[in-house]
Each structure stands twice: as structure tokens, then as C-alpha cells.
Amino acid sequence: MSLIVAEDLSRIFPLPTRTLFERPRATTALHPTDLSISAGESVGIIGESGSGKSTLMRLLLGLDRPTTGRILVDGREVDATAPARSLHWLRRQTGLVFQDPYASLDPRMSVGRIIAEPLWALNIEGDHRARVGEVLQQVGLDAEMAERHPHEFSGGQRQRIALARAIVHRPRILVGDEPLSALDVTVRAQILELLEQLRSEQELTLIVVSHDIGVVQNLADTVVVMKDGRIVERGATDAVLRHPSDDYTKALLAAIPVIPRTPPD
DSSP states (O other): OEEEEEEEEEEEEEEOOSSTTOOOEEEEEEEEEEEEEETTOEEEEEOOTTSSHHHHHHHHTTSSOOSEEEEEETTEEOOTTSOGGGGHHHHHHEEEEOSOTTTSSOTTSOHHHHHHHHHHHTTOOSOHHHHHHHHHHHTTOOGGGGGSOGGGSOHHHHHHHHHHHHHTTOOSEEEEESTTTTSOHHHHHHHHHHHHHHHHHHTOEEEEEESOHHHHHHHOSEEEEEETTEEEEEEEHHHHHHSOOSHHHHHHHHTSOOOOOOOOO
């Protein structure tokens, strides 16, 4: 059964007029699109900058209002025009990890307060302090670190903190918006392993938006390729990356740098 369904989804943004008598102009960030994601599925959305992948993600999360179409999450329609409080049911279902672990954490707040924020914002009952300690351990950090502040941690540790905040309220859907692009290679491998572990242990539905095909290859069962606001190809990750059918996908794969092997002396 599909957990997330997008039907005829599009987004058009008006452009500012340059003269008083100029006709209204607009740009289409997402052309009418259909997409379904099953519970427990891991989906990677890839494409160049401006391909529409981030617009699609924002619409799926109810962070932006579609021009046409609708989104259903667990059979319930997402109304992005409704007051924020009326979307608490959706926020409880979803967790979001941002690109930059340095910018996404408030430096004035302790790690414990940062992670606990979704709990009190969504009026989730229970022992918040105990839950913060529990989730810190789940992401490989000590519970005592809750009293410290973001500047005391490395980039990899900050991204673990961001992950803890994203899963503290036990969502069913975890979304990563370029979650590894700001990390070095060694730390990236560690966070990749952690994401896969969390997905398996908590039976999460995972959506990863990335321009990094290597990240998608390691995390996603299904890949969605976007170009100019359209989905140009979709399928099992291994099949699409090994035998792409669309010319754009072929061009993306051909652009991946390959380090030539050094012949033996």
C-alpha cells in the first residue's frame, strides 16, 4: 500500500515584472507529476540544481502549496493552506534532516533542547529528557552530551544530532535534503551506515534528495530522476543506474568522475 501519493502535482512561481506594463510572468518549477511511495520504501530523488527535486520534496512535506494536484499521506490529504497547527498530524509522521549540520542547529540552545524541540512543539506526552537520552544513544552519542552546545561537536557529530532531532518523535517518514553533502568522505560513510541502520530498526520510509548518485546508490531501493521539473525516469536503483533508458540519466551517470587505475610498476 502506498504511504505517500502525489497526483497531478505542479508548482508555478510568479516572476516580478520589470516594467509597469509588462504582462505577468511565471516559471514552472514542477510540471504535473504523479508519484507514489510505499511504506518502508527507500527512495532517492536525483537531478541537477533546478531540476525540481527540492520543490517536490517541499510539496510532499506540506512546506509549500502546490499550484495543481494533491498529496495524500497515509490516505489523508495534505492541505498546505491550512493553519500550521492543523498539520501537526503530518509533522508527527515526518522527520527532516537538512544539508548543513552547522546551520541547522541553533548555537544558543543545548543539544538536549534542540533534540526535544519536536516533542514539545507537537505536544507529545512523556518524559522528554529520557527520550532525548535514548535517541542520542541510538545515533551513537552519549546521553550526557545533551547538556552541551553545538559548537562543541564535529560536523559528523552535529549531523548525528540532527538525525536524533528528526527521529525523536518516532516518525514513519524520514526525509534527507542533501544530508551528506557537507561532510567529508569518512564521516559520510559513517552517517550512511547510521541511516541504513535506523531505517531497518525503525521501519522508516526514507526519501533522500541528492545530486550525489553514490549516496542514492547506497541508500535507495528506488531512484527518481528529475530534469527541468519533470520525472524523466524511475525504477529500481540498481536497474536504473546500470541500464538507464533516458538520455538525461545516461548523461548524469557519464558525468561521474572516474579515477583511472595506476598501472603496476
